[in-house]
Amino acid sequence: MRRIKVLKPVLVSNQQRAKENRQAFDRLNSLVINIIASPGAGKTSLIKGIIEKLKNKYRILVIEGDIRGQIDSEMISKLGVDVIQINTVTECHLDAFMAAQALPKIKKKYDLILVENVGNLVCPAEFEIGEDYKLAMLSCPEGDDKPMKYPLLFHLAKVVVINKCDLLPYLDFNIVEAKKAVRKENPRAIIFEVSSKTGAGFEEICRHLEKELNAKKKKTAG
Protein backbone atom coordinates (compact mmCIF):
# COMPACT_ATOMS: atom_id res chain seq x y z
CA MET A 1 0.00 0.00 0.00
CA ARG A 2 1.04 3.63 0.00
CA ARG A 3 2.90 3.47 3.28
CA ILE A 4 4.73 0.30 2.30
CA LYS A 5 6.28 2.14 -0.65
CA VAL A 6 8.09 4.46 1.73
CA LEU A 7 8.58 2.02 4.59
CA LYS A 8 11.83 0.48 3.33
CA PRO A 9 13.79 3.74 2.91
CA VAL A 10 12.31 4.99 6.18
CA LEU A 11 13.57 1.90 7.99
CA VAL A 12 17.01 2.13 6.33
CA SER A 13 17.51 5.75 7.37
CA ASN A 14 16.13 4.89 10.81
CA GLN A 15 18.68 2.11 11.17
CA GLN A 16 21.52 4.47 10.27
CA ARG A 17 20.35 6.98 12.88
CA ALA A 18 19.92 4.12 15.41
CA LYS A 19 23.58 3.19 14.88
CA GLU A 20 24.61 6.76 15.64
CA ASN A 21 22.44 6.75 18.77
CA ARG A 22 24.06 3.44 19.74
CA GLN A 23 27.50 5.03 19.52
CA ALA A 24 26.34 7.92 21.70
CA PHE A 25 24.88 5.51 24.28
CA ASP A 26 28.14 3.52 24.20
CA ARG A 27 30.11 6.67 25.01
CA LEU A 28 27.91 6.97 28.10
CA ASN A 29 28.49 3.25 28.93
CA SER A 30 24.74 2.92 29.32
CA LEU A 31 22.66 -0.24 29.11
CA VAL A 32 19.65 0.87 27.05
CA ILE A 33 16.45 -1.16 27.13
CA ASN A 34 13.55 -0.47 24.76
CA ILE A 35 10.39 -1.51 26.60
CA ILE A 36 7.50 -2.40 24.31
CA ALA A 37 3.98 -3.58 25.17
CA SER A 38 0.29 -2.97 24.61
CA PRO A 39 -1.38 0.03 26.23
CA GLY A 40 -1.84 -0.72 29.91
CA ALA A 41 0.27 -3.89 30.02
CA GLY A 42 2.33 -2.42 32.85
CA LYS A 43 5.39 -0.76 31.27
CA THR A 44 5.39 2.15 33.72
CA SER A 45 4.88 -0.18 36.69
CA LEU A 46 7.81 -2.30 35.55
CA ILE A 47 10.00 0.80 35.32
CA LYS A 48 8.87 1.97 38.76
CA GLY A 49 9.61 -1.45 40.26
CA ILE A 50 13.10 -1.52 38.75
CA ILE A 51 13.83 2.02 39.93
CA GLU A 52 12.77 1.22 43.49
CA LYS A 53 15.06 -1.79 43.65
CA LEU A 54 18.10 -0.43 41.78
CA LYS A 55 18.19 3.36 42.16
CA ASN A 56 20.52 3.29 45.16
CA LYS A 57 23.12 1.20 43.32
CA TYR A 58 22.90 2.46 39.74
CA ARG A 59 22.37 5.75 37.94
CA ILE A 60 19.09 5.41 36.06
CA LEU A 61 17.51 7.55 33.35
CA VAL A 62 14.02 7.02 31.96
CA ILE A 63 12.98 8.15 28.49
CA GLU A 64 9.19 8.30 28.29
CA GLY A 65 7.48 7.96 24.92
CA ASP A 66 3.85 9.03 24.82
CA ILE A 67 1.55 10.37 22.16
CA ARG A 68 0.74 13.24 24.46
CA GLY A 69 0.90 14.19 28.13
CA GLN A 70 3.52 13.49 30.73
CA ILE A 71 1.73 11.89 33.67
CA ASP A 72 4.08 8.89 33.69
CA SER A 73 7.14 11.18 33.60
CA GLU A 74 5.80 13.14 36.54
CA MET A 75 5.15 9.95 38.48
CA ILE A 76 8.64 8.60 37.77
CA SER A 77 10.30 11.93 38.57
CA LYS A 78 8.91 11.66 42.08
CA LEU A 79 10.97 8.49 42.58
CA GLY A 80 14.11 10.62 42.33
CA VAL A 81 15.44 9.61 38.91
CA ASP A 82 15.89 11.74 35.80
CA VAL A 83 13.24 11.54 33.07
CA ILE A 84 13.15 12.83 29.51
CA GLN A 85 9.71 13.06 27.90
CA ILE A 86 9.20 12.51 24.18
CA ASN A 87 5.71 13.22 22.81
CA THR A 88 5.16 11.54 19.46
CA VAL A 89 1.96 13.57 18.72
CA THR A 90 0.57 11.34 15.94
CA GLU A 91 3.18 8.59 15.77
CA CYS A 92 2.39 5.17 17.21
CA HIS A 93 6.02 4.37 18.08
CA LEU A 94 9.36 5.88 18.94
CA ASP A 95 11.96 5.89 16.18
CA ALA A 96 15.70 6.57 16.16
CA PHE A 97 15.22 10.23 15.19
CA MET A 98 12.92 10.88 18.12
CA ALA A 99 15.35 9.08 20.45
CA ALA A 100 18.13 11.27 19.01
CA GLN A 101 16.23 14.34 20.20
CA ALA A 102 16.75 13.08 23.74
CA LEU A 103 20.54 12.81 23.38
CA PRO A 104 21.49 16.50 23.89
CA LYS A 105 19.36 16.47 27.05
CA ILE A 106 21.50 13.71 28.59
CA LYS A 107 23.94 15.73 30.64
CA LYS A 108 25.63 12.96 32.65
CA LYS A 109 26.46 9.27 32.56
CA TYR A 110 23.81 6.70 33.40
CA ASP A 111 24.31 2.99 33.98
CA LEU A 112 20.80 2.13 32.88
CA ILE A 113 18.49 3.90 30.44
CA LEU A 114 14.94 2.56 30.38
CA VAL A 115 12.95 3.67 27.35
CA GLU A 116 9.17 3.35 27.60
CA ASN A 117 7.86 3.12 24.06
CA VAL A 118 4.31 4.04 22.97
CA GLY A 119 1.77 1.35 23.91
CA ASN A 120 1.60 -0.76 20.74
CA LEU A 121 2.73 -4.27 19.80
CA VAL A 122 3.36 -3.57 16.13
CA CYS A 123 5.38 -0.57 14.92
CA PRO A 124 7.64 -0.05 17.97
CA ALA A 125 9.18 -3.43 17.08
CA GLU A 126 10.04 -2.22 13.57
CA PHE A 127 11.97 0.89 14.56
CA GLU A 128 15.32 0.47 16.31
CA ILE A 129 16.27 3.40 18.46
CA GLY A 130 19.84 2.39 19.34
CA GLU A 131 18.92 0.14 22.25
CA ASP A 132 20.97 -2.75 23.62
CA TYR A 133 17.86 -4.86 23.39
CA LYS A 134 14.08 -4.87 23.34
CA LEU A 135 12.05 -6.02 26.34
CA ALA A 136 8.56 -7.16 25.38
CA MET A 137 5.84 -7.17 27.98
CA LEU A 138 2.65 -9.19 27.77
CA SER A 139 -0.03 -8.89 30.43
CA CYS A 140 -2.15 -11.94 31.20
CA PRO A 141 -5.54 -10.25 30.52
CA GLU A 142 -4.45 -9.76 26.88
CA GLY A 143 -4.52 -13.50 26.22
CA ASP A 144 -1.95 -16.20 25.58
CA ASP A 145 -2.32 -15.92 21.79
CA LYS A 146 -0.64 -12.52 21.49
CA PRO A 147 2.92 -13.73 20.69
CA MET A 148 1.42 -15.63 17.75
CA LYS A 149 -0.62 -12.64 16.60
CA TYR A 150 2.15 -10.03 16.98
CA PRO A 151 5.17 -12.15 16.08
CA LEU A 152 7.84 -9.57 15.18
CA LEU A 153 8.12 -8.08 18.66
CA PHE A 154 8.38 -11.46 20.37
CA HIS A 155 10.82 -12.62 17.72
CA LEU A 156 13.13 -9.67 18.39
CA ALA A 157 12.82 -9.26 22.17
CA LYS A 158 15.69 -10.62 24.23
CA VAL A 159 13.59 -10.45 27.39
CA VAL A 160 9.85 -11.14 27.67
CA VAL A 161 8.00 -10.17 30.84
CA ILE A 162 4.58 -11.71 31.50
CA ASN A 163 2.81 -9.31 33.85
CA LYS A 164 -0.36 -9.26 35.97
CA CYS A 165 0.11 -12.90 36.99
CA ASP A 166 -1.89 -12.06 40.14
CA LEU A 167 -4.98 -12.08 37.87
CA LEU A 168 -4.38 -15.63 36.60
CA PRO A 169 -7.07 -17.21 38.83
CA TYR A 170 -9.69 -14.99 37.17
CA LEU A 171 -8.57 -15.39 33.55
CA ASP A 172 -8.58 -18.02 30.79
CA PHE A 173 -4.87 -17.48 30.29
CA ASN A 174 -2.69 -20.56 29.92
CA ILE A 175 0.80 -19.51 30.95
CA VAL A 176 2.36 -22.71 29.57
CA GLU A 177 0.79 -21.98 26.18
CA ALA A 178 1.89 -18.34 26.38
CA LYS A 179 5.49 -19.33 27.00
CA LYS A 180 5.32 -21.91 24.22
CA ALA A 181 4.04 -19.21 21.88
CA VAL A 182 6.93 -16.92 22.86
CA ARG A 183 9.50 -19.69 22.43
CA LYS A 184 8.08 -20.56 19.02
CA GLU A 185 8.95 -17.04 17.83
CA ASN A 186 12.14 -16.84 19.83
CA PRO A 187 13.61 -19.97 21.42
CA ARG A 188 16.26 -18.00 23.34
CA ALA A 189 13.93 -15.45 24.94
CA ILE A 190 14.48 -14.92 28.67
CA ILE A 191 11.02 -15.03 30.21
CA PHE A 192 9.96 -13.60 33.56
CA GLU A 193 6.57 -14.04 35.21
CA VAL A 194 5.71 -11.06 37.40
CA SER A 195 2.96 -9.12 39.09
CA SER A 196 3.50 -5.39 39.24
CA LYS A 197 0.67 -5.30 41.79
CA THR A 198 2.21 -7.71 44.34
CA GLY A 199 5.84 -7.23 43.30
CA ALA A 200 6.27 -10.96 42.61
CA GLY A 201 9.04 -11.66 40.13
CA PHE A 202 10.71 -8.23 40.38
CA GLU A 203 13.63 -9.65 42.40
CA GLU A 204 14.43 -11.98 39.51
CA ILE A 205 14.25 -9.25 36.86
CA CYS A 206 16.49 -6.97 38.89
CA ARG A 207 18.98 -9.76 39.56
CA HIS A 208 19.14 -10.32 35.81
CA LEU A 209 19.60 -6.60 35.14
CA GLU A 210 22.39 -6.39 37.72
CA LYS A 211 24.22 -9.20 35.94
CA GLU A 212 23.92 -7.33 32.66
CA LEU A 213 24.99 -4.04 34.22
CA ASN A 214 28.01 -5.66 35.85
CA ALA A 215 28.96 -7.44 32.63
CA LYS A 216 28.78 -4.12 30.80
CA LYS A 217 30.98 -2.45 33.39
CA LYS A 218 33.58 -5.22 33.17
CA LYS A 219 33.58 -5.07 29.38
CA THR A 220 34.12 -1.31 29.47
CA ALA A 221 36.88 -1.60 32.10
CA GLY A 222 38.57 -4.40 30.10
Add this chain to the structure above:
Amino acid sequence: MRRIKVLKPVLVSNQQRAKENRQAFDRLNSLVINIIASPGAGKTSLIKGIIEKLKNKYRILVIEGDIRGQIDSEMISKLGVDVIQINTVTECHLDAFMAAQALPKIKKKYDLILVENVGNLVCPAEFEIGEDYKLAMLSCPEGDDKPMKYPLLFHLAKVVVINKCDLLPYLDFNIVEAKKAVRKENPRAIIFEVSSKTGAGFEEICRHLEKELNAKKKKTAG
Protein backbone atom coordinates in the same frame (compact mmCIF):
# COMPACT_ATOMS: atom_id res chain seq x y z
CA MET B 1 9.80 12.95 10.84
CA ARG B 2 10.05 10.96 7.64
CA ARG B 3 6.70 9.31 7.90
CA ILE B 4 4.93 12.55 8.72
CA LYS B 5 6.02 14.00 5.36
CA VAL B 6 3.97 11.37 3.57
CA LEU B 7 1.21 11.01 6.13
CA LYS B 8 -0.97 13.84 4.84
CA PRO B 9 -1.21 12.69 1.20
CA VAL B 10 -1.63 9.11 2.44
CA LEU B 11 -4.56 10.15 4.61
CA VAL B 12 -6.10 12.23 1.79
CA SER B 13 -6.00 9.35 -0.68
CA ASN B 14 -7.22 7.02 2.07
CA GLN B 15 -10.20 9.29 2.69
CA GLN B 16 -11.09 9.31 -0.99
CA ARG B 17 -11.00 5.51 -1.08
CA ALA B 18 -13.00 5.36 2.17
CA LYS B 19 -15.74 7.43 0.50
CA GLU B 20 -15.89 4.95 -2.38
CA ASN B 21 -16.08 2.06 0.10
CA ARG B 22 -18.84 3.95 1.89
CA GLN B 23 -20.85 4.14 -1.35
CA ALA B 24 -20.39 0.42 -1.89
CA PHE B 25 -21.52 -0.35 1.66
CA ASP B 26 -24.51 1.95 1.16
CA ARG B 27 -25.54 -0.01 -1.93
CA LEU B 28 -25.59 -3.09 0.33
CA ASN B 29 -27.63 -1.16 2.96
CA SER B 30 -25.14 -2.37 5.54
CA LEU B 31 -24.39 -0.86 8.93
CA VAL B 32 -20.58 -1.00 9.09
CA ILE B 33 -18.84 -0.76 12.46
CA ASN B 34 -15.06 -0.38 12.72
CA ILE B 35 -14.06 -2.02 16.04
CA ILE B 36 -10.80 -0.67 17.47
CA ALA B 37 -9.01 -1.62 20.70
CA SER B 38 -5.71 -2.73 22.21
CA PRO B 39 -4.50 -6.27 21.66
CA GLY B 40 -6.53 -8.58 23.88
CA ALA B 41 -9.13 -6.02 24.94
CA GLY B 42 -11.89 -8.34 23.78
CA LYS B 43 -12.79 -7.34 20.20
CA THR B 44 -13.35 -10.91 19.06
CA SER B 45 -15.40 -11.73 22.16
CA LEU B 46 -17.58 -8.68 21.54
CA ILE B 47 -18.16 -9.80 17.95
CA LYS B 48 -18.98 -13.34 19.08
CA GLY B 49 -21.41 -12.02 21.68
CA ILE B 50 -23.19 -9.84 19.12
CA ILE B 51 -23.37 -12.70 16.62
CA GLU B 52 -24.90 -15.06 19.17
CA LYS B 53 -27.62 -12.56 20.06
CA LEU B 54 -28.40 -11.18 16.59
CA LYS B 55 -27.57 -13.81 13.97
CA ASN B 56 -31.09 -15.21 13.81
CA LYS B 57 -32.61 -11.77 13.11
CA TYR B 58 -29.98 -10.08 10.95
CA ARG B 59 -27.53 -11.03 8.20
CA ILE B 60 -24.07 -10.47 9.64
CA LEU B 61 -20.65 -10.36 7.97
CA VAL B 62 -17.37 -10.11 9.87
CA ILE B 63 -14.21 -8.64 8.33
CA GLU B 64 -11.20 -9.75 10.37
CA GLY B 65 -8.03 -7.64 10.31
CA ASP B 66 -4.91 -9.35 11.63
CA ILE B 67 -1.22 -8.98 10.98
CA ARG B 68 -1.08 -12.68 10.30
CA GLY B 69 -3.08 -15.84 10.94
CA GLN B 70 -6.79 -16.47 10.91
CA ILE B 71 -7.62 -18.11 14.23
CA ASP B 72 -10.30 -15.52 15.00
CA SER B 73 -11.86 -15.98 11.56
CA GLU B 74 -12.00 -19.72 12.04
CA MET B 75 -13.58 -19.31 15.46
CA ILE B 76 -16.21 -16.88 14.11
CA SER B 77 -16.93 -19.04 11.07
CA LYS B 78 -18.03 -21.81 13.41
CA LEU B 79 -20.81 -19.53 14.67
CA GLY B 80 -22.39 -19.74 11.22
CA VAL B 81 -21.72 -16.26 9.85
CA ASP B 82 -19.59 -15.25 6.87
CA VAL B 83 -16.07 -13.98 7.51
CA ILE B 84 -13.53 -12.27 5.27
CA GLN B 85 -9.92 -12.31 6.51
CA ILE B 86 -7.51 -9.45 5.77
CA ASN B 87 -3.88 -9.98 6.77
CA THR B 88 -2.00 -6.70 7.00
CA VAL B 89 1.46 -8.40 7.14
CA THR B 90 3.45 -5.43 8.47
CA GLU B 91 0.75 -2.80 8.85
CA CYS B 92 -0.53 -1.92 12.32
CA HIS B 93 -4.00 -0.93 11.10
CA LEU B 94 -6.58 -1.48 8.40
CA ASP B 95 -6.93 1.26 5.82
CA ALA B 96 -9.53 1.99 3.15
CA PHE B 97 -7.51 0.24 0.43
CA MET B 98 -7.29 -2.97 2.42
CA ALA B 99 -11.02 -2.77 3.19
CA ALA B 100 -11.63 -2.28 -0.55
CA GLN B 101 -9.97 -5.64 -1.18
CA ALA B 102 -12.80 -7.21 0.78
CA LEU B 103 -15.53 -5.63 -1.38
CA PRO B 104 -15.42 -8.04 -4.36
CA LYS B 105 -15.67 -10.92 -1.90
CA ILE B 106 -19.01 -9.63 -0.58
CA LYS B 107 -21.45 -11.62 -2.65
CA LYS B 108 -24.71 -10.81 -0.90
CA LYS B 109 -26.42 -8.17 1.23
CA TYR B 110 -25.68 -7.95 4.92
CA ASP B 111 -27.52 -5.88 7.52
CA LEU B 112 -24.48 -5.61 9.76
CA ILE B 113 -20.78 -5.68 8.89
CA LEU B 114 -18.48 -5.88 11.92
CA VAL B 115 -14.86 -5.02 11.12
CA GLU B 116 -12.28 -6.14 13.65
CA ASN B 117 -9.28 -3.86 13.22
CA VAL B 118 -5.69 -4.74 14.22
CA GLY B 119 -5.12 -4.48 17.98
CA ASN B 120 -3.78 -0.94 18.36
CA LEU B 121 -5.15 2.28 19.88
CA VAL B 122 -3.25 4.66 17.60
CA CYS B 123 -3.18 4.23 13.80
CA PRO B 124 -6.50 2.42 13.29
CA ALA B 125 -8.15 5.64 14.47
CA GLU B 126 -6.39 7.66 11.75
CA PHE B 127 -7.49 5.59 8.77
CA GLU B 128 -11.17 5.61 7.80
CA ILE B 129 -12.27 2.50 5.97
CA GLY B 130 -15.76 3.59 4.94
CA GLU B 131 -17.43 2.66 8.21
CA ASP B 132 -20.66 4.11 9.60
CA TYR B 133 -18.82 4.66 12.85
CA LYS B 134 -15.94 3.56 15.04
CA LEU B 135 -16.52 1.53 18.19
CA ALA B 136 -13.67 1.86 20.69
CA MET B 137 -13.14 -0.82 23.27
CA LEU B 138 -11.22 -0.35 26.49
CA SER B 139 -10.65 -3.25 28.86
CA CYS B 140 -10.41 -2.53 32.57
CA PRO B 141 -6.96 -4.11 33.08
CA GLU B 142 -5.52 -1.49 30.70
CA GLY B 143 -6.19 1.31 33.16
CA ASP B 144 -8.58 4.25 33.36
CA ASP B 145 -6.00 6.67 31.92
CA LYS B 146 -6.08 5.24 28.40
CA PRO B 147 -8.65 7.66 26.88
CA MET B 148 -6.37 10.50 28.00
CA LYS B 149 -3.26 8.82 26.58
CA TYR B 150 -4.78 7.75 23.27
CA PRO B 151 -7.18 10.63 22.67
CA LEU B 152 -7.88 10.47 18.93
CA LEU B 153 -9.68 7.13 19.02
CA PHE B 154 -11.90 8.11 21.96
CA HIS B 155 -12.54 11.48 20.33
CA LEU B 156 -13.77 9.83 17.14
CA ALA B 157 -15.62 6.79 18.48
CA LYS B 158 -19.40 7.03 18.56
CA VAL B 159 -19.62 4.03 20.87
CA VAL B 160 -17.17 3.13 23.66
CA VAL B 161 -17.34 -0.31 25.26
CA ILE B 162 -15.61 -0.84 28.60
CA ASN B 163 -14.92 -4.56 28.81
CA LYS B 164 -13.75 -7.07 31.43
CA CYS B 165 -15.80 -5.39 34.16
CA ASP B 166 -15.87 -8.77 35.95
CA LEU B 167 -12.23 -8.07 36.90
CA LEU B 168 -13.02 -4.74 38.59
CA PRO B 169 -12.75 -6.15 42.16
CA TYR B 170 -9.13 -7.13 41.45
CA LEU B 171 -7.99 -3.95 39.70
CA ASP B 172 -7.18 -0.34 40.53
CA PHE B 173 -9.51 0.81 37.79
CA ASN B 174 -11.87 3.66 38.58
CA ILE B 175 -14.78 3.33 36.19
CA VAL B 176 -16.11 6.79 37.05
CA GLU B 177 -12.73 8.29 36.12
CA ALA B 178 -12.57 6.19 32.96
CA LYS B 179 -15.96 7.45 31.82
CA LYS B 180 -14.98 11.01 32.69
CA ALA B 181 -11.84 10.59 30.60
CA VAL B 182 -13.90 9.32 27.65
CA ARG B 183 -16.41 12.17 27.98
CA LYS B 184 -13.61 14.72 28.12
CA GLU B 185 -12.51 13.61 24.64
CA ASN B 186 -16.01 13.00 23.41
CA PRO B 187 -19.00 14.31 25.40
CA ARG B 188 -21.51 12.49 23.18
CA ALA B 189 -19.93 9.03 23.32
CA ILE B 190 -22.39 6.22 24.04
CA ILE B 191 -20.70 4.13 26.73
CA PHE B 192 -21.43 0.51 27.61
CA GLU B 193 -19.98 -1.43 30.54
CA VAL B 194 -19.70 -5.12 29.76
CA SER B 195 -18.04 -8.39 30.61
CA SER B 196 -17.40 -10.70 27.69
CA LYS B 197 -16.76 -13.43 30.25
CA THR B 198 -20.11 -13.25 32.06
CA GLY B 199 -22.10 -11.72 29.20
CA ALA B 200 -23.13 -8.74 31.34
CA GLY B 201 -23.98 -5.68 29.27
CA PHE B 202 -24.35 -7.51 25.97
CA GLU B 203 -28.14 -7.17 26.04
CA GLU B 204 -27.77 -3.39 26.13
CA ILE B 205 -25.27 -3.28 23.27
CA CYS B 206 -27.46 -5.49 21.11
CA ARG B 207 -30.56 -3.45 21.91
CA HIS B 208 -28.66 -0.37 20.78
CA LEU B 209 -27.51 -2.10 17.59
CA GLU B 210 -31.03 -3.22 16.80
CA LYS B 211 -32.24 0.38 17.08
CA GLU B 212 -29.53 1.45 14.65
CA LEU B 213 -30.27 -1.40 12.26
CA ASN B 214 -33.99 -0.62 12.30
CA ALA B 215 -33.32 3.09 11.79
CA LYS B 216 -31.13 2.26 8.80
CA LYS B 217 -33.82 0.02 7.32
CA LYS B 218 -36.47 2.72 7.72
CA LYS B 219 -34.21 5.34 6.15
CA THR B 220 -33.55 3.06 3.19
CA ALA B 221 -37.24 2.21 2.81
CA GLY B 222 -38.17 5.90 3.06
